[in-house]
Amino acid sequence: MHDLSNIGPRNILRIGSVYVTETVFFGIIVACVIIALCLWMAHDLKKIPKGRQVVAEFIVKTIYSLVTNTMGKHCENFAPYIGSLFMFLILGNMLGLFGFRPTTADVNMTFALAGTTFFLVQFNGFRSRGFIGKIRHMAQPLPFMFPLKVIEEISFPISLSFRLFGNIFGGVIIMALVFNGLEWVSEAVFGSIPVIGGIPWLQAVIPLPVNLFFDIFEPILQAFIFTMLTMVFVSMEVARHAADGEE
Amino acid sequence: MSLVTPIAFVSGLSALAAAFTMIAAVGIGIGQGFAAGKAVESVARQPEAQSAILSTMLVGQAITETTGIFAFIISIVLLFVNPFIGNL
Numbered sequence: 556m557h558d559l560s561n562i563g564p565r566n567i568l569r570i571g572s573v574y575v576t577e578t579v580f581f582g583i584i585v586a587c588v589i590i591a592l593c594l595w596m597a598h599d600l601k602k603i604p605k606g607r608q609v610v611a612e613f614i615v616k617t618i619y620s621l622v623t624n625t626m627g628k629h630c631e632n633f634a635p636y637i638g639s640l641f642m643f644l645i646l647g648n649m650l651g652l653f654g655f656r657p658t659t660a661d662v663n664m665t666f667a668l669a670g671t672t673f674f675l676v677q678f679n680g681f682r683s684r685g686f687i688g689k690i691r692h693m694a695q696p697l698p699f700m701f702p703l704k705v706i707e708e709i710s711f712p713i714s715l716s717f718r719l720f721g722n723i724f725g726g727v728i729i730m731a732l733v734f735n736g737l738e739w740v741s742e743a744v745f746g747s748i749p750v751i752g753g754i755p756w757l758q759a760v761i762p763l764p765v766n767l768f769f770d771i772f773e774p775i776l777q778a779f780i781f782t783m784l785t786m787v788f789v790s791m792e793v794a795r796h797a798a799d800g801e802e
Numbered sequence: 803m804s805l806v807t808p809i810a811f812v813s814g815l816s817a818l819a820a821a822f823t824m825i826a827a828v829g830i831g832i833g834q835g836f837a838a839g840k841a842v843e844s845v846a847r848q849p850e851a852q853s854a855i856l857s858t859m860l861v862g863q864a865i866t867e868t869t870g871i872f873a874f875i876i877s878i879v880l881l882f883v884n885p886f887i888g889n890l
Contacts, residue, residue: 562882714868721871724878780864783857 559731564661578661585646585658589639614638625783626790633789636675640668641782648723648774651730652766657774660724662716669716672785677708680792715784722777726769733765734758812886820877830870834863 568575596611604612618638623631647658658664680689694701741757841859845852879885 717875718864718868718871721874722867725874728878776860779857780861783861784864787861 559728559735562728562731564656576661577656578658578664581650581655582647582658582664585643585650589642589646622786625786626793630790630793633786637782637786640785641778644668644719644778644781645774648778649770651727652770657723657727659719659777660727662720665716665720666712668719668781669712672715672788673708673712675785676711676788676792679789683793711788715781719777719781722773726773730762730765730769733762737761808890809887812890813884816880816884816886820880823873823877823880826870826873830867833866837863837866 564576564578566574566576567580596607600608615638618641619631619634622634622637626633644659647664650657659668684692690701693704737757738755741755745754745756746752837859841855844855848855
């Protein structure tokens with residue numbers, strides 16, 4: 556739960572003149588958790604899978620099939636990046652479930668991720684088409700389309716990052732409003748009872764549906780949408796080239 | 803006699819502007835509902851393509867949502883950052 560008077564990420568650590576915010580701290584923790592889970596699931600692999608190896612194989616197989624279905628067979632080597640992005644986004648968005656601030660409720664984090672996607676898209680465009688080819692492709696139907704294409708490609712990471720940030724941050728604000736309101740109501744109802752009056756009883760079970768929506772459903776949906784858009788835009792850069800080559 | 807201080811006036815009008823900004827949500831509601839309705843129609847016509855239709859619908863709705871998210875961020879900035887108080 557977060558107080559509404561200060562809704563930005565707090566500075567929790569200070570090293571010299573450098574501050575470490577909640578976002579960075581929990582981002583590193585989420586990355587460490589993912590690495591530990593990978594090491595724990597993938598050590599001591601057997602020919603016939605059992606227990607945790609079944610789960611690991613299911614996750615890997617699902618992500619590979621998602622990538623091949625969306626991007627095509629020739630883009631299969633993007634699957635490790637897409638999978639780790641998906642896992643990082645799901646765990647980072649779900650931190651609200653444990654009472655922490657979600658890492659993606661900070662525009663710096665989402666803009667960094669969207670910047671990674673942007674450079675992936677541009678790098679693959681230049682690699683598969685060549686510098687001249689890419690420039691020529693951007694001025695494709697008529698030469699005056701070139702500035703419009705440049706604006707389109709620059710606005711893509713901005714809209715991608717603000718979409719994720721806005722959704723998760725809106726969830727954080729609504730959760731804080733719900734918890735504050737329930738605290739106020741339970742103060743008004745139970746406040747006069749001597750011993751147990753100070754405890755906000757109504758916060759116990761009533762926020763569960765809101766939690767379910769904003770801390771479980773929305774994180775999975777937003778992580779899926781972010782990775783899906785990344786896959787679509789990267790595969791467009793690669794697949795368009797294959798279509799151009801056939802001409 | 804002045805009852806309203808300039809800071810109170812500016813923050814009150816900022817809150818009003820934040821409320822007006824979120825009128826953009828009307829358009830998103832209409833757009834997403836339209837997309838969901840069309841998706842239901844295509845699932846009814848072709849039930850075996852349900853998963854592909856579902857993921858396409860979700861991505862399309864996410865792109866539809868962008869304008870509303872921009873409006874939401876503008877209203878957040880108006881409410882919590884108070885950019886116009888610095889102009890006083």
